[in-house]
Amino acid sequence: MAEANPTLLAEVKPVAKKSKFTNSTFMRVTRYSVVRIIMLVITTVIALYLTILVANMGGYVDNIRRAEIRENVNMSIAGNPAMRNIDPAVKAAYIADKIATQEARMGMDKPFIVRSFIYLADAITLNLGRALSMVSNSGSNQVRLIILERLPSTLLLFATADIVLFFLAIILALVLSRQYGSLFDKITVGLTPLSSAPAWFYGIFFILIFASVLRVLPFGGMVDSPPPSSPILYFLSLLKHMALPVLAYTFSLIFLQVFSWRTFFLIYSSEDYVDMAKAKGLKSRDIERRYILRPTLPTIITSFALIVIASWTGAPIFETIFNWPGMGRAFWQAIGLFDTPVIIGMTVIFAYLLAITVLLLDFIYALVDPRVKIGGGESKT
Amino acid sequence: MNKILKTLKEIASYPSAVVGGVMVLILVAISIYTVIAIPYNEAISLWKSSEQQWFRNPKYAQPAWTNFFRTKKLPTTIDENITAHPENKTVTVRSDGTKTITENFPFDFNFDGFPSDLAIYFTYNYVQKPPFAVATFVTPDGRKIRLKSSMITNSFRIDQDTALIQKFGNTPPHIALFSVPKSDPAQILKGHYEVQVEIITFEKDTDVDAEFIAYGQVSGIAGTDHKRRDLMIALLWGTPIALMFGLLAAVGTTVAEMIIAAVGSWFGGWLDALINRIVEVIMVIPQLAILIMIGTFYSRSIFVILGSVIVLGIFGAGIKTFRAVFMQTKESAYIDAARAYGASNTRIIFSYMIPRIIPMLIPQFIVLIPSFVFLEASLAVLGLGDPTLPTWGKIIDDARSNGALFQGFYYWVLEPSALLLFTGLAFSMLGFALDRIFNPRLRGQ
Numbered sequence: 081m082a083e084a085n086p087t088l089l090a091e092v093k094p095v096a097k098k099s100k101f102t103n104s105t106f107m108r109v110t111r112y113s114v115v116r117i118i119m120l121v122i123t124t125v126i127a128l129y130l131t132i133l134v135a136n137m138g139g140y141v142d143n144i145r146r147a148e149i150r151e152n153v154n155m156s157i158a159g160n161p162a163m164r165n166i167d168p169a170v171k172a173a174y175i176a177d178k179i180a181t182q183e184a185r186m187g188m189d190k191p192f193i194v195r196s197f198i199y200l201a202d203a204i205t206l207n208l209g210r211a212l213s214m215v216s217n218s219g220s221n222q223v224r225l226i227i228l229e230r231l232p233s234t235l236l237l238f239a240t241a242d243i244v245l246f247f248l249a250i251i252l253a254l255v256l257s258r259q260y261g262s263l264f265d266k267i268t269v270g271l272t273p274l275s276s277a278p279a280w281f282y283g284i285f286f287i288l289i290f291a292s293v294l295r296v297l298p299f300g301g302m303v304d305s306p307p308p309s310s311p312i313l314y315f316l317s318l319l320k321h322m323a324l325p326v327l328a329y330t331f332s333l334i335f336l337q338v339f340s341w342r343t344f345f346l347i348y349s350s351e352d353y354v355d356m357a358k359a360k361g362l363k364s365r366d367i368e369r370r371y372i373l374r375p376t377l378p379t380i381i382t383s384f385a386l387i388v389i390a391s392w393t394g395a396p397i398f399e400t401i402f403n404w405p406g407m408g409r410a411f412w413q414a415i416g417l418f419d420t421p422v423i424i425g426m427t428v429i430f431a432y433l434l435a436i437t438v439l440l441l442d443f444i445y446a447l448v449d450p451r452v453k454i455g456g457g458e459s460k461t
Numbered sequence: 462m463n464k465i466l467k468t469l470k471e472i473a474s475y476p477s478a479v480v481g482g483v484m485v486l487i488l489v490a491i492s493i494y495t496v497i498a499i500p501y502n503e504a505i506s507l508w509k510s511s512e513q514q515w516f517r518n519p520k521y522a523q524p525a526w527t528n529f530f531r532t533k534k535l536p537t538t539i540d541e542n543i544t545a546h547p548e549n550k551t552v553t554v555r556s557d558g559t560k561t562i563t564e565n566f567p568f569d570f571n572f573d574g575f576p577s578d579l580a581i582y583f584t585y586n587y588v589q590k591p592p593f594a595v596a597t598f599v600t601p602d603g604r605k606i607r608l609k610s611s612m613i614t615n616s617f618r619i620d621q622d623t624a625l626i627q628k629f630g631n632t633p634p635h636i637a638l639f640s641v642p643k644s645d646p647a648q649i650l651k652g653h654y655e656v657q658v659e660i661i662t663f664e665k666d667t668d669v670d671a672e673f674i675a676y677g678q679v680s681g682i683a684g685t686d687h688k689r690r691d692l693m694i695a696l697l698w699g700t701p702i703a704l705m706f707g708l709l710a711a712v713g714t715t716v717a718e719m720i721i722a723a724v725g726s727w728f729g730g731w732l733d734a735l736i737n738r739i740v741e742v743i744m745v746i747p748q749l750a751i752l753i754m755i756g757t758f759y760s761r762s763i764f765v766i767l768g769s770v771i772v773l774g775i776f777g778a779g780i781k782t783f784r785a786v787f788m789q790t791k792e793s794a795y796i797d798a799a800r801a802y803g804a805s806n807t808r809i810i811f812s813y814m815i816p817r818i819i820p821m822l823i824p825q826f827i828v829l830i831p832s833f834v835f836l837e838a839s840l841a842v843l844g845l846g847d848p849t850l851p852t853w854g855k856i857i858d859d860a861r862s863n864g865a866l867f868q869g870f871y872y873w874v875l876e877p878s879a880l881l882l883f884t885g886l887a888f889s890m891l892g893f894a895l896d897r898i899f900n901p902r903l904r905g906q
Contacts, residue, residue: 120745123738127745134751138758270477272893276831276885278839284857284866284874292866299866386778393749397839401861411750412843415757427754430747438745 112446117439124435125204131431132199135424141199142188144209144421149182151210208425213417214410223425227407231429233302234395234406240322241329242388249334250380253341254368260346268338275336278394283328283401290324297324300403325402333387340383344376378449385441392433471898478898481890488884492701504698508690508851515689516616519577519676523872524684533573535678541566541656542672558665566656566673573649576635578676579619581608581658585669592662592669598638601652606638613660613669635675684872686856687863695851696876702852703834703884706767710833714774715826719818721776722783723810726791736780743776749839756845763847766840770833779825783818790817820899828892831885838881853877 135141153175157163163171183189187198202208208223216225256265290297298304303317348354349372357367391398399408407426414422472478499507507514519538528534543550549565581596596608596617608625609617619625619634629637632647639654640647660669683692725736755769790796791814799809840846841854842861860866860873 119741123741123745126742130742130746131751131754135754135758140758273477273481273886273889276828276835276889277882278832278835280839280842281835281878281881284861284878287866288871288874292869292871389744393747394839396749396753397843400843411753415753415844418757420758423754423757427747427750430750431745434745434747 109443109446113443116442116446120435120439120442124431125200127431127435128203128428129196129200131424131427132196132203135427136192136196136199140420141424142195144424145186145188145199146183147212148209149186149188150179153178153182203428206428208428209421211414211422212419214414214419214422223421226422227410227425227429230405230407230410233404234399234408237322237325237399237404237406238388238391238395241326242384242391244326245330245333245337245387246384248330249337249341250373252334252338253345254373256338256342257345257349257372258364260342265342268335268342271335272339274331275333277332278397279325279329279332279391280394280397280401282332283325283398286324286328286331287401297321300401302405325398325404328402329391329398333391337383337387341376341380344379345372348372348376378445381441381445381448385438385445388437388441389434392430392437395430468898472894475894475898477890478894481887481892481894484883484887485891488700488704488887491697492704495697496701499694499697504694504851505849507694508698509849515685515691516582517674518685518689518691519678519680520685520687520689521868521870521873522577522676522678522680522685523870524682524876525679526682527872528679535574536570536572536576536675537679538677539568539570539576539675540672541568541674543670560660560662560667562660562662562669564658564660564669564671566658566671568654568656568675569652570639570649570654570675571651572677574678575639575647575649576675577678578674579635579638580674580676581617581619581656582672582674583613583615583617583669584672585613585667587662587664587667590663592660592664592667594661594669594671595659597657597659599655599657600638601650601654602642604642608634608656683876686859686873692856692873692876695856696853696880698851699853699856699877699880702763702850703837703881706763706837707830707834707884707888709767710770710774710836711826711829713771714777715779715822715829717771717775718777718779719783719815719822720810722780723787723814723818725780726784726787727806727810727814733784736776737784739776740778740780743773744778746773748773749836752836752840753843753845756840756843761845761847763837763850766837766845766847770836782825783821786818786821787814790814824892824896824899826892827888827895830888830892834884835881853881 132141157171157175157178163174166174187195190198206224208227211221211223211226214226215221216229218225218229220226252268256262256268259265287299291299298321300321302321303314304321308314308317351371354367354371357371395406395408396411397408398404399406400412403409407429410422411426413419414426472482495504517538517540522538523535525537528537543564543566549567551563553561553563555561583594585592592613593611594613594617595610598606598608600606608619609622619638622634625634626632636647639649641650656673658671658673660671662669681691681693683696685691721736725733751773752766752769756766759765796809796813799813804813837846837852838854838857841852842858844858844862846852846855846858854877856877857874860870860877863870863873865871865873
C-alpha cells in the first residue's frame with residue numbers, strides 16, 4: 081500500500097533490552113532473535129485472525145468449510161460398496177445426516193467467535209481447503225498446493241529484483257555522496273519524484289518500448305514456450321524474461337533510494353571521526369567501507385525493509401502485468417474465477433510471507449547493528 | 462498574514478515547488494471544469510451506454526491530433542446525414558401514393574489511409590410493408606458498384622456483408638471500395654466519391670432518412686476504445702476521482718496516525734506499547750490482498766474501498782515517524798510549562814503537541830497522495846475498479862484486456878498513464894520541495 085517514504089520516515093526500531101550478563105555476540109544475537117520471533121509469531125497470529133474476520137464477514141469461510149465437508153461425505157459414500165444398491169432417497173437422507181454430524185463435529189454449529197478460532201487454527205496450519213476451479217500443476221485442488229507451487233517463481237523474481245536494487249542503490253548513493261552538488265547528483269535528486277509511481281506502472285511503459293515497439297524482449301512469462309531443454313538455454317531464456325520486470329522494479333524505486341541513502345552518507349561523512357580518518361591518510365575506499373557504510377547500515381536496512389514489504393504487497397499486480405507465473409498472478413486468476421478459497425488462502429499466505437520477511441530483515445539488522453551485537457544500550461556512536 | 466506571505470515567497474524560490482504547484486493547480490482546474498461541463502450522471506450514463514450512444518464513432522481510433530505528426534494522414538470519420546443536406550434528397554411521388562426517394566451522399570476522400578469501417582443507417586417508418594433500398598457506390602473514376610438491394614433494416618454494415626466480401630475476392634469492402642482497381646497491395650484512390658441510395662416505399666406515409674458513415678482511423682482529442690466510446694470522458698472524469706481518492710485517503714490516514722501517535726507518546730506506558738504492537742500487526746497484514754478480498758467479496762464501490770484504505774491506514778507505519786518526533790516534543794520546556802500551569806491532557810495534545818508536527822505533516826501528506834492514486838489504479842487494473850465510474854486505471858485495464866500493447870494501440874495505454882504520471886510527479890515534486898522548506902534540518906544537505 082502507501083509506500084512509506086524513507087526520507088520523511090525516521091523509523092525507530094525496537095532494540096533488545098539491556099542484557100544482564102551475556103557477553104558473547106552469538107548469545108546476544110540469539111536472544112534478540114528469539115525475542116523478535118516470539119513477538120512476530122504473536123503479531124502474525126493476530127494479523128491472520130483479522131484476515132479471517134474480514135473474510136468471514138460475508139460467511140465465505142463457512143461456505144468453504146461446508147463445501148469441503150459435503151465433498152468428503154459424498155466421496156466416502158461413493159467409495160463405499162455397501163451403499164451402492166440402496167434406494168436413492170434413503171441414501172440422500174443418510175448423506176444429509178452424515179453431513180450434519182460432520183458439521184457439528186467440525187464446529188460449524190458453534191457461535192461465530194468459536195468458529196473464527198477454529199478457522200484461525202486451520203489458517204495457521206495452512207489447512208486452506210479446496211479450490212473451486214483452480215488446480216495445481218500436479219492436478220490437485222488443494223489451495224495450499226496451488227499457492228505454494230507458484231511460490232518459487234515469485235521468490236526468484238522478487239529476490240533478484242531486490243538484490244539488484246539494493247546493491248545498485250548503495251553503489252550509486254556512495255558515488256553521489258562523493259560528488260555532492262555535481263550535475264549527476266542534481267539529475268538524480270531531480271528525478272526522485274519518479275519514484276511516486278509503482279513498479280507495475282513502469283512495467284507497462286517498458287513492455288511498450290522493449291516488447292511492442294523494439295521487439296527485443298518478450299511481453300511476459302517466465303521462459304520461452306516450449307521451455308528449452310538444456311539448462312544453459314533455460315537459464316538464458318529465464319534471464320531474458322526477467323530483464324523487464326527487474327528493470328521496471330529497479331527503475332521505480334532507485335531514485336528515491338539513492339537520494340535518501342546519499343543523504344545519510346552525506347550526514348555521516350561530515351562526522352568528526354571521518355575527518356580524523358581522512359587526516360590519517362586512509363584510502364577513501366576504506367573510509368567509505370569502515371566509517372560511512374558501517375554506521376549507516378542499520379538505517380539503510382530498515383528503510384530497505386519497508387521497500388521489500390511494500391513490494392510483496394504489490395506482487396499481484398506486478399506479476400499480472402508481466403504474466404509472471406507466480407503467486408501474484410494466481411491471485412489475479414482467482415479473482416477472475418471468483419475462487420474464494422484461493423483468494424482467502426492467498427491473503428493468509430501473503431501475511432505469512434510478510435512476517436517471514438520482517439523476521440529475516442530483523443535478523444540481518446541484528447547482525448549489523450552494533451547496539452544489538454555489543455549490547456551497548458540505546459546510545460548512538 | 463505576513464508569515465503566510467513569507468512562506469509563499471520562500472516556496473516561490475524553489476523551482477520544483479513552483480512547477481509541482483502549477484501542475485497540481487492544472488489538475489484541480491481540470492477537475493472543476495469536468496464536474497461542471499459533464500455532470501456526474503451524464504458522464505456515468507455516457508460511459509455505461511452501449512453502442513447506441515456511440516455508433517457514430519470508429520473503434521480503436523487514435524487521437525485526431527496524431528495526424529499532425531504524420532506525413533501520411535489517417536482518415537477522420539466522414540458522417541453524411543441526409544437531414545443536414547436536404548438538397549441531396551429528391552422525392553418522386555407516384556399516382557398510387559408510393560414514392561421513390563433518392564438520397565445522394567457526395568464526399569471527398571483525400572486521406573492516405575483506408576477508412577476502418579463503412580455503414581449506412583436508416584431512420585424510417587412503415588405500417589405493414591417496409592421500404593426497399595438500393596445502395597450504389599460511385600468511385601472517382603466513375604465505376605458504379607452495387608452495394609445492396611434489399612428490404613430496409615435499421616443499419617446496413619457494408620463491411621459485414623458477406624456477398625460484398627465475396628464479390629471483392631475476400632478483400633474487406635472498406636479497402637476494396639477505396640482502392641485503385643487491381644492494385645496489389647491496395648493503393649488508395651483519392652478524389653470525389655458518392656454514395657447513392659434509392660428507396661422505394663410501398664406506403665403513403667413512409668419516409669426514409671439515411672446516414673452514411675465512413676469510419677476513420679482517428680477520432681477526437683483522445684481517441685476511442687473497443688466500445689467506440691470517446692476516451693476523453695474517462696480521462697476527464699478520472700481526474701476528480703483520482704484527486705478525491707488520493708486526497709481523502711491521505712488526509713484520513715495521516716490525521717489519524719498523527720492523533721494516535723500524539724496520544725500514545727503523551728500517555729506512554731501500556732497505551733503506547735499497545736499502539737506499537739497494533740502498528741506491527743498492521744504491518745504484517747497484506748493490505749493489497751485484503752483490499753482485493755474486500756473488492757471481490759463485498760463491494761467494488763470506490764467509497765467502500767476508500768473507507769477500507771483509511772481503516773487499514775489508521776495504524777500505519779507513519780505512526781512510528783510521528784511518535785519519534787512527539788517523543789522529542791514531549792520533553793520540550795514549553796510542554797513542562799503547560800503542565801505546570803495545569804493544562805489538561807487534551808489541551809496539551811491538541812493545542813501544543815500536534816501543531817508542532819504540522820510542518821512535518823504537510824509534506825508527508827502531499828507525498829502520500831500519489832501512492833493512493835496509484836493504489837486505486839492498481840485495483841482497477843486488477844479488474845476491481847468501481848463498476849460505474851470511469852477512471853484512469855479502468856482505461857488501462859480495458860486496454861490491456863483488449864490487447865492494446867500487442868496490437869499497437871499505444872495511445873490507449875499512454876493517455877491514462879501520462880495523466881497518472883503527471884499526478885504523481887505534481888504531488889511528489891511539491892511535497893519534496895515543501896519538506897525541504899518546512900524541515901530545514903534536512904535542507905543542509
